Amino acid sequence: MDMDTTSTRAHDDIRTAPRALATEAVHAGRDDLARQGLHAPPIDLSTTYPSYDSRGEAARIDAFATTGAEPDGPPVYGRLGNPTVARFETALARLEGTETAVAFASGMAALSAVLLVRGSMGLRHVVAVRPLYGCSDHLLTAGLLGSEVTWTDPAGVADALRPDTGLVLVESPANPTLAEVDLRAVAHACGSVPLLVDNTFATPVLQRPAEHGARLVLHSATKYLGGHGDVLAGVVACDEEFAGRLRQVRFATGGVLHPLAGYLLLRGLSTLPVRVRAASATAAELARRLAADPRIARVHYPRIGGAMVAFEVHCDPHEVIAAVRLITPAVSLGSVDTLLQHPASISHRIVNADDRRGAGVSDRLLRMSVGLEDVDDLWSDLDAALGQRPERGAGNCANHHSAPALAN
Numbered sequence: 291m292d293m294d295t296t297s298t299r300a301h302d303d304i305r306t307a308p309r310a311l312a313t314e315a316v317h318a319g320r321d322d323l324a325r326q327g328l329h330a331p332p333i334d335l336s337t338t339y340p341s342y343d344s345r346g347e348a349a350r351i352d353a354f355a356t357t358g359a360e361p362d363g364p365p366v367y368g369r370l371g372n373p374t375v376a377r378f379e380t381a382l383a384r385l386e387g388t389e390t391a392v393a394f395a396s397g398m399a400a401l402s403a404v405l406l407v408r409g410s411m412g413l414r415h416v417v418a419v420r421p422l423y424g425c426s427d428h429l430l431t432a433g434l435l436g437s438e439v440t441w442t443d444p445a446g447v448a449d450a451l452r453p454d455t456g457l458v459l460v461e462s463p464a465n466p467t468l469a470e471v472d473l474r475a476v477a478h479a480c481g482s483v484p485l486l487v488d489n490t491f492a493t494p495v496l497q498r499p500a501e502h503g504a505r506l507v508l509h510s511a512t513k514y515l516g517g518h519g520d521v522l523a524g525v526v527a528c529d530e531e532f533a534g535r536l537r538q539v540r541f542a543t544g545g546v547l548h549p550l551a552g553y554l555l556l557r558g559l560s561t562l563p564v565r566v567r568a569a570s571a572t573a574a575e576l577a578r579r580l581a582a583d584p585r586i587a588r589v590h591y592p593r594i595g596g597a598m599v600a601f602e603v604h605c606d607p608h609e610v611i612a613a614v615r616l617i618t619p620a621v622s623l624g625s626v627d628t629l630l631q632h633p634a635s636i637s638h639r640i641v642n643a644d645d646r647r648g649a650g651v652s653d654r655l656l657r658m659s660v661g662l663e664d665v666d667d668l669w670s671d672l673d674a675a676l677g678q679r680p681e682r683g684a685g686n687c688a689n690h691h692s693a694p695a696l697a698n
């Protein structure tokens with residue numbers, strides 16, 4: 291056996307053996323690098339791929355039009371695929387435990403592609419559970435892509451299905467209330483209709499929806515997967531058959547991810563388990579302190595944990611947003627620094643107020659994405675922003691007397 295064969299075998303063995311999530315996070319999508327004499331993944335910025343064999347290119351385009359499978363050999367054109375982005379897709383699929391994944395320019399582009407795939411098959415009815423991220427709710431409610439939505443609770447999914455239902459959509463934990471859905475039970479209720487779980491808040495570190503029966507796992511990769519607040523991206527982890535249709539829609543509609551974003555996302559994945567676990571420990575402690583605080587009416591923190599905390603204040607939530615100094619008052623989530631926002635004003639503003647409140651998004655709810663700062667520094671900032679405690683007189687959040695409760 292020559293050296294080359296030996297090293298190829300060894301490489302394949304490592305790639306196919308089961309590996310823990312922490313190992314996949316730093317190795318998946320990079321298994322070929324050492325054999326190429328590389329350590330950091332290359333960034334391929336090509337928009338086109340030269341070839342003197344246009345018959346071969348025609349065959350590759352025909353194959354793509356038929357199955358949506360990634361072309362064998364160079365991608366022909368940047369809208370069909372990109373090697374750097376493909377590394378991120380491979381890595382995310384390994385983390386989510388799916389056959390493959392398809393990346394998009396944003397989370398909304400990813401959801402749009404799923405709706406277009408199903409709509410183009412004549413399956414334009416969607417069953418969805420509130421709350422969802424405000425723009426996802428809006429996309430469905432407004433029917434911008436020709437879909438029609440039935441809103442229900444998890445127990446009502448089976449009854450809401452119709453012959454033309456193409457998709458069931460849930461978020462768990464949900465944005466912004468952190469309400470959790472029993473994924474296995476909903477997957478069962480879906481029967482043969484694909485269940486899409488938006489796993490943005492949990493990440494594969496805390497929950498792998500495909501293991502519970504979800505056919506599609508969506509991320510706003512803008513959040514924890516990128517992890518540093520500097521990449522807009524989306525991704526759908528799924529089986530190869532659905533991925534082919536998603537790639538065809540991505541090719542035809544153009545919502546591709548830039549290769550630099552693909553590189554940053556792959557880099558982000560390598561620290562995902564460490565970031566999520568560290569931020570989750572801090573978030574759990576902050577949730578505990580908030581739940582014991584008389585200025586807080588209610589704390590929402592999921593059973594599965596995570597780095598998101600939501601809480602309802604007795605006082606004017608706008609005053610709290612205006613008063614934070616270390617914490618950044620901004621929408622979005624999943625970065626290394628802590629962000630605080632008022633969903634009724636920003637992330638869920640676009641949802642009709644009655645629908646928003648009906649989904650449990652109170653006007654006094656604040657949503658906090660906990661980062662990697664020291665827990666006591668974060669608590670000092672929150673404590674000051676919440677104002678004086680009631681027993682010490684009037685302050686931002688002083689005018690109340692009821693005891694707080696830890697929800698979820």
Ligand SMILES: Cc1ncc(COP(=O)(O)O)c(C=O)c1O
Binds near residue numbers: 398399423426488491
């Ligand atoms: C749960 C969830 N899904 C989807 C999206 C949309 O993602 P993007 O902003 O990357 O388009 C967001 C954005 O906040 C989100 O929070």
